[in-house]
Amino acid sequence: MALLEVQDLRVSFDTPDGTVRAVRGLSFSVDRGQTLAVVGESGSGKSVATQTITGLTRGAQISGTAYFEGTDLISADAATLRRLRGAEIGMIFQDPLSSLHPHYRIGWQIVEMIQAHDHEISKRAARRRAADLLTLVGIPRAAERIDDYPHQFSGGMRQRVMIAMAMALDPALLIADEPTTALDVTVQAQVLNVMRRLQEEFGTAIILITHDLGVVAEMSDEVIVMYAGAMMERAPRRDIFYRNHHPYTQGLLASLPAQSGKRLTPIAGSPPSLINLPKGCPFAARCPHVFDRCRVETPPATDVQGDPRHQSACWLDHNVTEAVAS
């Protein structure tokens, strides 16, 4: 059994302009100890999907199921979700400042968080635990810095503090939403390294949301490619890069800057509005392979070359993949 099993998740928001259908029938699963990367352009529904699973979307219509160790997170009550968040499901967001309280010392915030879930632990033990965690994520002189305030840390250090907090209770699942997008590459490399090490040590499953295909290639075991609120393709890492099927996946990879000089191959146009999505395949307006059927019927995600781990939502022949020399 997978650690997390999401079935037909749908999330929409009513706005003055109409109903925004942010997530439209998303299904996926995450296994223990594995990293699932969720990749897609901004607005494709990556954050809404994962925030909904953890009970953090407000004022939305939600349907579907998300079973986590036997509990459906979608129908669970607020108290259950609160208990699971932190203890079983850790979270890291793009902007660490927004999730750290500016007026409280770093150490105090971690201790609070540990004690909220572990009523037995003494203040001293919790504090020692906090210092150990900060050391673990590579904060130098952690025992001293534990009494610093968030603004005294650099962006990369704050993100490491966030990881420390998310890992404090040894969760089974870590959801990291663009954890390194705001960081410089050398700092990103440090932070990704910390995540990798923690996964090895504790066997944590990770959902890594990113728009950076480089980070996907470095970190993932499996990949979901999202577009306009739906999954376009899902496959083990190497298949996404070397044997992909969906024209959107291919378009994303072709857009990347090559070694030098040559003209890039962008995807024409821009993503559709989620308020009035046209019928059929959501990518049809930008797809170089579009044909009549695509504009009428929405393609379901089905197996590619008979492999149930590799699925693509596209009408093109599922026995043919882009053979990229590896």
Place this chain on the structure above:
Amino acid sequence: MTEALTQPVTQPVTQPLLRVRDVRKEFPTHGREVVRAVDGVSLEVRKGETLGLVGETGCGKSTLARCIAHLYDVTSGSVEFDGTELTGLSRRAMRPLRREIQMIFQDPYGSLNPRRRVGSIIGDPFAIHGISAGAERKRKVQDLMEVVGLNPEHYNRFPAEFSGGQRQRIGVARALALRPKLVICDEPVSALDVSIQAQIINLLADLQKEFDLTYVFISHDLSVVRHVSDRIAVMYLGKLVEVAPTEELFQQTRHPYTRALLSALPVADPDTADSREQIILAGDIPSATNPPQGCRFHTRCPKARATCAAAEPGLDPVLDDGPAHRTACFFPLTIGEDLSTAVPDLKAS
């Protein structure tokens, strides 16, 4: 003039369009200290080329760009554009030159006034410089819209009605309005999704050919910079640490910081990602208020020795490099040298 006489007769084939010499820019802080944002940078940009400028947050890229565009007065040093010294020029003397140096900024949302129509935003430069008005200005603006791939019929729309990529096209159109010679692109694609980023990169390449433009292209994304640049300058804490022709910088990396930057860049290729050398730099970038003595990188450099903390290396050709490849390091990397196993030793020299 006497200087010209004493110079060697090896005139460069093409005169540089831009020549920056030992430029410094300091900002006051609340205390008595100063931020040394740009601290002695010299570089040249030839007509028609693209010089890439890379480095991490706060290293001084935008400040240097603004010094070049005369949006900041330099603290010291010289900026020479097309043979004219810009530092110290009065507003009035600068005016005609302002048209020739334009900037494109990162944020396609923030840099456009949301309450003004796109036509008048793009037409601004004409208005400011008192060039053409009325129907003629409108025609010029619509021509520009066409050139950058915007629908000229959208002349009366507001910025909010355009997507991120289209807004960046608006910024490009405005920068091109007065037919500049030099365009400084400060992170022009960093806020865009990759599929849209590729559209803008192609557009900039087309325009360069069509209008014979010279670019300074700033980005923290080395893969983008590698794609667009003829030469690349790497900046760290207010200083250039390495300058080289693009492929040479990648194939024959000399500076440990350049190598660390390259190795930190995630590659969208699983096989490469699994097999390549990973150098994880220790610590964070030091403050520009109090940069380290000697080589500024010595607090994080895997190769650092006592010499590095004591003296500051100059930016010169090292080992057997030609004059186009300059590196500021006492112990430059040789080809194939493994940096991932190097250990700093500040006691040894």
